[in-house]
Amino acid sequence: MTGSAHAALVPHAAALASLHATGIQDAAGLLLAFPLAGAAILLLGGKRTNSWGHLVGVAMPVLAFAYAVAAFVQMLGYPAAQRSRDLVLFQFINVGRFQIPMGLRLDQLSICFVLLITGVGSLIHIFAVGYMSHDPERRRFFGYMNLFLAAMLLLVLGNNYLGLYAGWEGVGLASYLLIGFWQYKPAAAVAAKKAFVANRVGDVGLSLGIMLMFAQFGSVTFTGVFGTVHSASHGVVLAIGLLLLLGACGKSAQVPLQSWLLDAMEGPTPVSALIHAATMVTAGVYLIVRSAPIFDLSAGARIAVAIVGAVTLLWGAIIGCAKDDIKKALAGSTMSQIGYMMLAAGLGPAGYVFAIAHLLAHGFFKAGLFLGAGSIKHEMNDEVDMRRFGGIASAMPITFVTFTLGYLAIIGVPPFSGFFTKDPIIDAAFAQGGTSGALLGTAALLGAGITAFYMTRVMLMTFFGERRWDEKVHPHEAPSVMTAPMIVLAIGSVAAGGLLILANRLMNFLGPVTGVPPVLHGVWTPAGGGALALVVVGVGIAWVMYGRREVPVTAPAGSLVTVAARKDLYGDAINEGLLMRPGQWLTRLSVYFDNRGVDGLVNTVAAAFGGSSGRMRKVQTGFVRSYALSMLVGAVLLVGTFLLVRL
Amino acid sequence: MVSPAHFIALSVILFVIGAVGVLVRRNAIVVFMCVELMLNAANLAFVTFARMHGALDGQVIAFFVMVVAAAEVVVGLAILTAIFRARRSASVDDANLMKY
Numbered sequence: 001m002t003g004s005a006h007a008a009l010v011p012h013a014a015a016l017a018s019l020h021a022t023g024i025q026d027a028a029g030l031l032l033a034f035p036l037a038g039a040a041i042l043l044l045g046g047k048r049t050n051s052w053g054h055l056v057g058v059a060m061p062v063l064a065f066a067y068a069v070a071a072f073v074q075m076l077g078y079p080a081a082q083r084s085r086d087l088v089l090f091q092f093i094n095v096g097r098f099q100i101p102m103g104l105r106l107d108q109l110s111i112c113f114v115l116l117i118t119g120v121g122s123l124i125h126i127f128a129v130g131y132m133s134h135d136p137e138r139r140r141f142f143g144y145m146n147l148f149l150a151a152m153l154l155l156v157l158g159n160n161y162l163g164l165y166a167g168w169e170g171v172g173l174a175s176y177l178l179i180g181f182w183q184y185k186p187a188a189a190v191a192a193k194k195a196f197v198a199n200r201v202g203d204v205g206l207s208l209g210i211m212l213m214f215a216q217f218g219s220v221t222f223t224g225v226f227g228t229v230h231s232a233s234h235g236v237v238l239a240i241g242l243l244l245l246l247g248a249c250g251k252s253a254q255v256p257l258q259s260w261l262l263d264a265m266e267g268p269t270p271v272s273a274l275i276h277a278a279t280m281v282t283a284g285v286y287l288i289v290r291s292a293p294i295f296d297l298s299a300g301a302r303i304a305v306a307i308v309g310a311v312t313l314l315w316g317a318i319i320g321c322a323k324d325d326i327k328k329a330l331a332g333s334t335m336s337q338i339g340y341m342m343l344a345a346g347l348g349p350a351g352y353v354f355a356i357a358h359l360l361a362h363g364f365f366k367a368g369l370f371l372g373a374g375s376i377k378h379e380m381n382d383e384v385d386m387r388r389f390g391g392i393a394s395a396m397p398i399t400f401v402t403f404t405l406g407y408l409a410i411i412g413v414p415p416f417s418g419f420f421t422k423d424p425i426i427d428a429a430f431a432q433g434g435t436s437g438a439l440l441g442t443a444a445l446l447g448a449g450i451t452a453f454y455m456t457r458v459m460l461m462t463f464f465g466e467r468r469w470d471e472k473v474h475p476h477e478a479p480s481v482m483t484a485p486m487i488v489l490a491i492g493s494v495a496a497g498g499l500l501i502l503a504n505r506l507m508n509f510l511g512p513v514t515g516v517p518p519v520l521h522g523v524w525t526p527a528g529g530g531a532l533a534l535v536v537v538g539v540g541i542a543w544v545m546y547g548r549r550e551v552p553v554t555a556p557a558g559s560l561v562t563v564a565a566r567k568d569l570y571g572d573a574i575n576e577g578l579l580m581r582p583g584q585w586l587t588r589l590s591v592y593f594d595n596r597g598v599d600g601l602v603n604t605v606a607a608a609f610g611g612s613s614g615r616m617r618k619v620q621t622g623f624v625r626s627y628a629l630s631m632l633v634g635a636v637l638l639v640g641t642f643l644l645v646r647l
Numbered sequence: 648m649v650s651p652a653h654f655i656a657l658s659v660i661l662f663v664i665g666a667v668g669v670l671v672r673r674n675a676i677v678v679f680m681c682v683e684l685m686l687n688a689a690n691l692a693f694v695t696f697a698r699m700h701g702a703l704d705g706q707v708i709a710f711f712v713m714v715v716a717a718a719e720v721v722v723g724l725a726i727l728t729a730i731f732r733a734r735r736s737a738s739v740d741d742a743n744l745m746k747y
Contacts, residue, residue: 622743
């Protein structure tokens with residue numbers, strides 16, 4: 001194991017020596033500038049941009065995508081060892097020996113994300129033109145979306161942790177603004193606040209990690225940190241790894257900071273598709289994979305990442321099984337799929353490539369599924385309860401077909417993309433060996449079966465069976481501005497996995513940055529076969545429960561597990577019991593101590609002086625003769641004392 | 648023969664009479680007179696000791712005390728007159744407004 005980890009360090013060493021960007025890549029600042037300009041025009045321009053604002057909002061991501069493709073083509077022209085290119089935009093911090101240039105790094109890893117973010121982002125922006133067409137605040141919506149894109153691109157392009165952190169906070173802000181976009185709905189406002197607070201916990205972890213890096217290595221650039229991290233003590237590396245993991249847990253909705261993602265579905269559906277499925281929530285996976293040289297040195301941090309991933313993949317999947325709200329079912333699924341990515345990232349070089357492969361494939365099929373859900377919601381008068389759907393297949397055929405392709409991709413039916421990207425993760429988990437490998441592998445395997453169950457449930461409840469709608473709704477197929485992005489994403493769902501995994505394309509491409517798995521397996525593995533068998537079982541159970549029987553419009557009471565899953569496995573209750581209530585007790589205790597202890601001491605001293613002086617004051621009677629008497633007594637005492645001392 | 652002890656004894660007696668008078672009498676005029684008595688008792692002691700030691704210091708101080716006493720009486724009687732005008736009383740116990 002140590003041997004393979006050591007071997008994986010060699011490619012990193014190659015990646016350390018970044019070359020300067022030239023040619024088209026020299027203008028990589030444009031990637032940030034396009035969406036940032038869009039956000040500035042739309043948000044500062046105000047109402048006068050209402051009529052054409054959405055066109056600007058769509059044009060900017062498309063331009064950024066076009067530029068990203070050009071930069072990608074240029075990168076492919078370089079030999080593998082020279083594909084990592086840096087460029088400096090300006091000097092960000094210049095204080096003594098603390099030098100942070102605002103630098104960007106275009107390498108194999110960041111270009112994958114840039115293409116995903118701008119590509120899927122453009123499609124979702126186009127979809128949103130139709131989806132938000134009736135919203136009077138559509139311009140503001142596009143402004144926020146462009147702001148998100150700029151922050152997300154900064155997150156993945158920064159060549160130092162501080163730039164990454166700036167982007168990290170930027171996407172948090174955009175996420176907050178967009179979840180609470182319909183802020184007149186109390187649920188949306190609360191959900192936005194909850195997401196912000198939960199993310200803040202994670203952000204504290206990330207910022208502490210960065211501070212620790214600076215304290216230990218005197219640098220926060222990727223080159224500086226990764227170049228010196230091997231000289232740090234084991235405890236420090238573990239601490240940095242765990243702090244980064246905490247940050248990743250917050251942003252990627254992993255246990256124990258998972259509770260915000262389900263509520264985040266209060267935001268408009270394009271937001272759920274772009275931010276809370278395809279891109280932002282995968283930032284945690286990016287952070288782990290980008291910090292590979294740190295995690296490679298600490299088996300403890302790696303196993304923590306893998307455990308978080310395994311727990312979350314089951315956690316999210318179980319929640320997804322019980323939700324009747326189609327968006328929340330998909331949100332549980334997102335949580336679960338990111339759990340897979342985290343699990344893979346926790347396996348070290350054996351899993352990094354598969355984490356990114358699954359991330360890219362997931363970006364396509366999950367965005368497609370969310371857009372499908374959005375399209376249905378749009379046509380069903382904002383109804384999201386699947387118990388009120390049923391039989392939509394015939395009413396919305398294009399949505400049905402694209403959703404089905406996404407469905408087949410996520411449950412991992414060959415030859416759709418989930419099959420190619422999920423099975424290697426399960427396989428790599430088992431291949432890690434030992435008890436941990438067996439446990440992680442079993443969790444991933446079980447997750448595959450549960451995924452098949454809940455996604456089949458969603459399909460059956462939404463598209464098949466009796467029509468359980470109100471008489472008032474008449475769903476038709478969405479306009480082509482909405483269906484076109486869905487079709488493109490569906491094509492991606494079908495093809496992405498095979499394209500990335502077959503012939504080891506992504507592995508050969510990413511290898512110089514992330515290292516390559518020490519042992520390679522073919523496409524067909526025993527673990528993959530087991531996963532397929534479980535998928536069949538999951539689909540079968542779902543068909544027996546929701547396909548053969550009629551779905552009741554009101555939810556049945558359900559078993560204990562169902563009730564727990566409907567309540568997000570008591571995630572909120574755990575937070576409340578573990579954090580909120582003790583927090584309240586702590587504040588009450590502090591207030592009590594402050595009032596009685598600190599203030600009490602000060603007040604007691606003051607009261608003692610006040611009281612005694614009040615009594616002493618009574619001596620001043622106003623009678624001259626009593627003063628004379630006291631003077632006499634004093635004089636006698638003085639004289640008496642002198643006499644006594646003298647004698 | 649009259650020894651210094653006799654003068655000192657007279658001085659003590661005068662001082663005690665004055666002190667008791669200050670403490671027990673209410674009439675401000677009488678209190679003043681008792682204060683003068685105490686001052687003069689002190690003067691007598693000063694002069695006695697000056698004589699005993701054959702030095703002039705004590706006699707000089709006696710003159711200072713007399714000057715101060717005269718000045719004090721001037722101010723004191725003026726205050727007394729003002730109080731009497733305002734309160735129709737020369738009793739020191741009636742002038743008790745300055746208190747807690």
